[in-house]
Amino acid sequence: MAPIVSVQNLTKTYGNGFQALKGVDLEIHEGEILALLGPNGAGKTTLISIICGIVNASAGQVLVGGHDVVRDFRQARSLIGLVPQELTTDMFETVWNTVSFSRGVYGKKPNPQVIEQVLRDLSLWSKKDNMLRELSGGMKRRVLIAKALAHEPKILFLDEPTAGVDVNLRREMWQVVEKLRANGVTIILTTHYIEEAEEIADRVGVINGGKLLLIEEKNALMRKLGRKQLRLELAEPLVTLPASLAAYDLALSDDGSALVHEYQGDEGQGSIASLLAMLAAEDIHFKDLSTRQSSLEDIFVALVAQQAGEQA
Numbered sequence: 001m002a003p004i005v006s007v008q009n010l011t012k013t014y015g016n017g018f019q020a021l022k023g024v025d026l027e028i029h030e031g032e033i034l035a036l037l038g039p040n041g042a043g044k045t046t047l048i049s050i051i052c053g054i055v056n057a058s059a060g061q062v063l064v065g066g067h068d069v070v071r072d073f074r075q076a077r078s079l080i081g082l083v084p085q086e087l088t089t090d091m092f093e094t095v096w097n098t099v100s101f102s103r104g105v106y107g108k109k110p111n112p113q114v115i116e117q118v119l120r121d122l123s124l125w126s127k128k129d130n131m132l133r134e135l136s137g138g139m140k141r142r143v144l145i146a147k148a149l150a151h152e153p154k155i156l157f158l159d160e161p162t163a164g165v166d167v168n169l170r171r172e173m174w175q176v177v178e179k180l181r182a183n184g185v186t187i188i189l190t191t192h193y194i195e196e197a198e199e200i201a202d203r204v205g206v207i208n209g210g211k212l213l214l215i216e217e218k219n220a221l222m223r224k225l226g227r228k229q230l231r232l233e234l235a236e237p238l239v240t241l242p243a244s245l246a247a248y249d250l251a252l253s254d255d256g257s258a259l260v261h262e263y264q265g266d267e268g269q270g271s272i273a274s275l276l277a278m279l280a281a282e283d284i285h286f287k288d289l290s291t292r293q294s295s296l297e298d299i300f301v302a303l304v305a306q307q308a309g310e311q312a
């Protein structure tokens with residue numbers, strides 16, 4: 001199936017000479033949730049803004065639903081909903097009017113049923129006649145999403161959707177995203193919250209310094225780059241490791257009371273079974289054991305550090 005968004009060799013140099021994107025290629029599949037991770041200034045907003053036709057690229061091409069975002073701006077843009085970080089509309093306007101107006105901006109005929117559905121989906125129906133200034137911060141964020149959905153886009157971009165929101169609201173926002181995906185909407189979100197990507201994304205892209213460092217299925221990424229650690233609390237401390245254990249990636253804690261074994265996420269089972277058998281053979285007993293899996297955060301930090309090292 002053709003990608004719903006295709007980005008080819010995109011570069012962006014701002015007027016002051018700063019190169020914010022350095023040759024980005026990206027294909028977004030219909031119906032997926034893609035999380036774009038990157039530190040401040042990585043180029044995430046620039047990339048999204050170019051895809052949405054708000055910022056012009058210096059070179060390269062973006063197709064949305066097969067439409068060039070520059071040449072066929074209106075067709076491309078009508079497929080896209082963009083949820084910005086902040087609400088900039090009139091605080092004295094009602095929720096209903098604000099969301100209805102957004103539909104009109106895209107040249108779509110008024111359709112009260114669609115607006116009602118969007119407001120119900122986002123649990124805003126009971127607030128439809130309230131002015132925006134009367135809403136809580138979380139509800140204002142929902143209004144941002146409702147505005148972006150009012151013209152029934154197929155692709156929704158969420159720029160830092162849960163920045164500064166509390167844990168409960170973040171969960172609710174994730175549920176909203178899941179529901180949209182169930183309705184067939186393709187979702188691209190930028191985030192600093194790695195656990196957010198870990199929780200809801202199908203694929204994860206990492207951007208840094210204007211480059212897409214990687215883009216991969218989240219589960220495959222975790223399997224490939226994720227390390228696991230097995231920690232054994234020993235019944236009796238050891239002074240040194242027996243030579244027979246040298247073949248294992250093993251370390252003894254400073255006080256000799258624990259053994260720590262590091263292994264790749266997908267190679268574990270065999271090596272752990274033989275390690276435990278070897279410990280028993282050496283008469284080394286343990287009183288407790290725990291395992292820890294490296295998170296997407298560990299992977300992300302390592303990737304960005306590696307790139308910084310390569311550029312130094």
Ligand SMILES: Nc1ncnc2c1ncn2[C@@H]1O[C@H](COP(=O)(O)OP(=O)(O)OP(=O)(O)O)[C@@H](O)[C@H]1O
Nearest residue numbers: 014016018020038039040041042043044045046047
């Ligand atoms: N209009 C502009 N003129 C010059 N430089 C800009 C402009 N807009 C952004 N930049 C620079 O481009 C780089 C990328 O910015 P961008 O906003 O795309 O990053 P980001 O990944 O979205 O960051 P954040 O997570 O902080 O929002 C930054 O170094 C920024 O200072």
